[in-house]
Amino acid sequence: MKVLLTGGAGFIGANLAHYWTSHHPGEELVVFDALTYAGHRESIRPLEGQPGFRFIHGDIRDREAVGKALSGVDLVLHLAAESHNDRAIRDPMLFLQTNVLGTGALLEECRRQDIPRFHHVSTDEVFGMLPLDTAERFTEESPYRPRGPYPASKASADHLVRAWGETYGFRYTISNSGNNLGPYQFPEKLIPLSILRLLRGQTVQLYGDGRHVRDWIYVVDHCEAIDLIAHRGTLGSTYLVSAENELSNRAVAERLLRLFGRDDHSLEFIADRPGHDRRYALDSRRLREELGWHPRHDFDTALSMTVDWYRTHASWWEPLLAGHGVGT
Numbered sequence: 001m002k003v004l005l006t007g008g009a010g011f012i013g014a015n016l017a018h019y020w021t022s023h024h025p026g027e028e029l030v031v032f033d034a035l036t037y038a039g040h041r042e043s044i045r046p047l048e049g050q051p052g053f054r055f056i057h058g059d060i061r062d063r064e065a066v067g068k069a070l071s072g073v074d075l076v077l078h079l080a081a082e083s084h085n086d087r088a089i090r091d092p093m094l095f096l097q098t099n100v101l102g103t104g105a106l107l108e109e110c111r112r113q114d115i116p117r118f119h120h121v122s123t124d125e126v127f128g129m130l131p132l133d134t135a136e137r138f139t140e141e142s143p144y145r146p147r148g149p150y151p152a153s154k155a156s157a158d159h160l161v162r163a164w165g166e167t168y169g170f171r172y173t174i175s176n177s178g179n180n181l182g183p184y185q186f187p188e189k190l191i192p193l194s195i196l197r198l199l200r201g202q203t204v205q206l207y208g209d210g211r212h213v214r215d216w217i218y219v220v221d222h223c224e225a226i227d228l229i230a231h232r233g234t235l236g237s238t239y240l241v242s243a244e245n246e247l248s249n250r251a252v253a254e255r256l257l258r259l260f261g262r263d264d265h266s267l268e269f270i271a272d273r274p275g276h277d278r279r280y281a282l283d284s285r286r287l288r289e290e291l292g293w294h295p296r297h298d299f300d301t302a303l304s305m306t307v308d309w310y311r312t313h314a315s316w317w318e319p320l321l322a323g324h325g326v327g328t
């Protein structure tokens, strides 16, 4: 079995590359990644040199490069994307180019080469937002109502994958998960950014009132879900991936403060992001009932493992701070 993993030098992709090589040691794994600011060769360095592992520096928008990389591939795991909402608000066209046109180019090359199976990784943000203080959750049948350029570009990519299925008989599965936490995440999103700020004695910054609710999952639990769906998921189906850890950003920040022995005086509220969705929550019954998936990590354990990882891997994140001016 030969697997092509796009975006495998990014946060979830690197975790998936580590997961895959340890759970499927006999398989070939090719990571295909453009190494944008969010992709780091260091994250997969330990895998390089292992039998069956290969890295290709390439852009999913480049059909020729994609075409070559797909030679002999049995399964594509598509994670490459621009993924940060704040960046999408500043530069939406890049998100359209990568997430929409890049996915289109990849689909076309997969179709041309008749790739047997394609798994597309997406986000809960395509469904829009839920009100606070309700028990409502998104399901696989919820309508798409993206509210910002990033989720709109991911929604477009999801539609393309389904359209290729309907029109060309393309063999795909799709998964949509909530917010991931864990190692190897570029320090611009809430958890890694807050950890690095706390490590340097700074405040934790929260957008607006901090009451925005997200559905958190430990990245390794997400990797296990991707593995199950890509192997055993019903073709043409979508699966929502949720560990049912609904927490407000403020609640996450308070748990982090406790892990660092700090109190609420270390919270700082900053101007909100435009169009900031209030709440996401996913119903993952299909995944649990059909494929027997369940998360293995509770949120507090996952958070403290993530804090420990950043504490002990300054050599991974220090060069990123210098190179990209984040975390100040």
Ligand SMILES: NC(=O)c1ccc[n+]([C@@H]2O[C@H](COP(=O)([O-])OP(=O)(O)OC[C@H]3O[C@@H](n4cnc5c(N)ncnc54)[C@H](O)[C@@H]3O)[C@@H](O)[C@H]2O)c1
Residues within 6 Å of the ligand: 006, 007, 008, 009, 010, 011, 012, 013, 032, 033, 034, 035, 036, 037, 038, 039, 040, 058, 059, 060, 061, 078, 079, 080, 081, 082, 083, 084, 098, 102, 121, 122, 123, 124, 154, 176, 177, 178, 179, 180, 181, 185, 186
């Ligand atoms: N992080 C989350 O919480 C989360 C939640 C749900 C879904 N997702 C989705 O999962 C996927 C991975 O997310 P992530 O958080 O690991 O993202 P990330 O930003 O950390 O990594 C993205 C990777 O894609 C690569 N990339 C970007 N443009 C590329 C291009 N044109 N060609 C080839 N490679 C390119 C980058 O170099 C990087 O390695 C994305 O599709 C994202 O939408 C993420």
